Amino acid sequence: MPSDLLARRDFLCSSAAATALARPAYSANDRISLAFIGTGVMGSENLGAAMAQSGVEVKALCDVYQPNLERAVARANRGGQQPKAVSDFREILADKSIDAICISTPDHWHPYITVEACKAGKDVYVEKPACVAVDEGAVMVQAARKYNRVVQAGTWQRSGAHFQKACEMVRNGELGKVTFVRAWIYSNQPAKGIGAPQDGSVPAGLDWNLWLGPAPVRQFNPNRFGVYPNAYSYFRFFWDYAGGQLTDSGIHMLDIVQMALGDAMPRGVASQGGKYWFQDDTETPDTMIATFEYPNVLGSWEHRSNNTELGTSRLMGINFHGDRGTLYVDRTLMRVTPEKGSDLQPFEMKRVADPHPLHWANFLDCVRTRKRPNSDIETCVRSSITSILGNLSLRARMRLDWDEQRKTVEQDAARPLLHREYRAPWKLEA
Numbered sequence: 001m002p003s004d005l006l007a008r009r010d011f012l013c014s015s016a017a018a019t020a021l022a023r024p025a026y027s028a029n030d031r032i033s034l035a036f037i038g039t040g041v042m043g044s045e046n047l048g049a050a051m052a053q054s055g056v057e058v059k060a061l062c063d064v065y066q067p068n069l070e071r072a073v074a075r076a077n078r079g080g081q082q083p084k085a086v087s088d089f090r091e092i093l094a095d096k097s098i099d100a101i102c103i104s105t106p107d108h109w110h111p112y113i114t115v116e117a118c119k120a121g122k123d124v125y126v127e128k129p130a131c132v133a134v135d136e137g138a139v140m141v142q143a144a145r146k147y148n149r150v151v152q153a154g155t156w157q158r159s160g161a162h163f164q165k166a167c168e169m170v171r172n173g174e175l176g177k178v179t180f181v182r183a184w185i186y187s188n189q190p191a192k193g194i195g196a197p198q199d200g201s202v203p204a205g206l207d208w209n210l211w212l213g214p215a216p217v218r219q220f221n222p223n224r225f226g227v228y229p230n231a232y233s234y235f236r237f238f239w240d241y242a243g244g245q246l247t248d249s250g251i252h253m254l255d256i257v258q259m260a261l262g263d264a265m266p267r268g269v270a271s272q273g274g275k276y277w278f279q280d281d282t283e284t285p286d287t288m289i290a291t292f293e294y295p296n297v298l299g300s301w302e303h304r305s306n307n308t309e310l311g312t313s314r315l316m317g318i319n320f321h322g323d324r325g326t327l328y329v330d331r332t333l334m335r336v337t338p339e340k341g342s343d344l345q346p347f348e349m350k351r352v353a354d355p356h357p358l359h360w361a362n363f364l365d366c367v368r369t370r371k372r373p374n375s376d377i378e379t380c381v382r383s384s385i386t387s388i389l390g391n392l393s394l395r396a397r398m399r400l401d402w403d404e405q406r407k408t409v410e411q412d413a414a415r416p417l418l419h420r421e422y423r424a425p426w427k428l429e430a
């Protein structure tokens with residue numbers, strides 16, 4: 001039975017007037033019914049953050065891997081929620097009692113489920129990166145706008161007060177003219193990496209075909225599925241499903257770089273690196289420097305996997321360099337260090353509240369008010385594209401120039417790389 005809230009929303013949608021949705025569609029007391037698709041590590045984190053908000057009903061949980069689904073059901077029950085558990089997300093999209101969904105599947109599913117959910121009239125919280133191929137991003141934004149949906153991306157740092165303050169200081173010119181930005185993540189992991197296990201039989205309780213979805217069909221391999229207790233899944237290191245360290249961690253940092261630069265896109269991207277350290281079957285680079293030429297600002301992303309020497313900073317962070325000073329920001333704090341002779345005052349601000357629940361509060365608020373969320377899908381598509389181009393430059397061994405008007409690269413030879421073929425019957429269409 002559609003709730004009052006849904007009936008109101010359906011009325012607004014059926015009017016098909018974009019302006020109608022600018023009006024509040026929900027009252028502050030309406031409960032928002034949610035479903036979670038993909039209930040592994042981040043799906044469980046999202047479930048927990050959502051359950052901590054008021055006015056939320058968890059209607060359904062969905063995963064193609066039964067053990068993860070069962071763990072999430074237990075977590076929801078502990079939070080006083082009684083969701084139904086399903087293995088096929090299409091059942092969720094068809095359920096008219098569900099207002100909004102959260103997608104925490106591996107990356108290769110994000111675009112399709114987002115677009116179909118928008119068509120089904122649901123608001124969406126989708127994990128980062130938005131997409132695996134550049135061209136998918138525009139379809140996601142098109143769907144969000146066409147169906148007037150609130151689509152928040154999982155780049156939750158944008159809801160962090162100290163990140164917001166850092167971006168504000170850069171934009172206000174407090175560092176003077178910023179011409180150089182550096183972002184990084186360093187780690188020191190054993191060279192054996194994650195090994196190279198043989199293909200094998202599909203574990204009990206896993207629908208491997210539905211896990212693969214639009215990705216090329218292939219036999220089950222433990223590393224490609226990559227779900228192990230106490231580790232982030234390994235799908236991240238295979239091109240069919242993700243983009244390695246740059247689109248996994250790098251996007252969080254580059255998203256803040258772009259937020260600070262007024263959501264600018266780089267016009268040129270050039271990367272080098274490769275697999276210099278891990279002796280395993282992962283495909284993405286373990287060592288990399290990607291450079292991004294923003295308007296009058298040179299940005300870089302770097303990662304390495306066998307050394308954590310920090311220099312002046314920490315394992316993951318960003319430095320903005322201006323003629324008056326340097327601003328360092330990471331997930332715990334932001335700090336301003338004046339240049340010698342500058343009248344800029346030293347300044348430090350620590351993280352006061354966890355931005356992830358704040359990001360969820362912002363999403364639910366926007367579902368009610370129909371405002372654009374802090375990480376509207378368009379901003380995440382932009383930082384996803386920046387990250388993907390970083391990988392493509394390395395793979396094509398070519399500098400790539402981004403044409404923001406035409407949403408493509410200037411290099412004809414690289415254009416086919418912006419596209420990803422979907423395995424039938426899946427088709428991405430807004």
Ligand SMILES: NC(=O)c1ccc[n+]([C@@H]2O[C@H](COP(=O)([O-])OP(=O)(O)OC[C@H]3O[C@@H](n4cnc5c(N)ncnc54)[C@H](O)[C@@H]3O)[C@@H](O)[C@H]2O)c1
Pocket residue numbers: 037038039040041042043062063064065068087089104105106107109127128129154155156210211212213227232233248
């Ligand atoms: N925002 C953040 O800080 C953050 C942190 C970690 C991960 N992530 C993102 O979250 C996503 C998931 O990463 P993870 O580490 O939780 O991976 P994971 O493997 O632990 O979880 C993914 C889950 O999705 C399920 N799944 C796959 N296909 C599905 C389908 N068609 N329908 C339903 N379920 C399906 C898998 O079985 C698995 O349980 C990734 O996109 C990752 O980039 C974001």
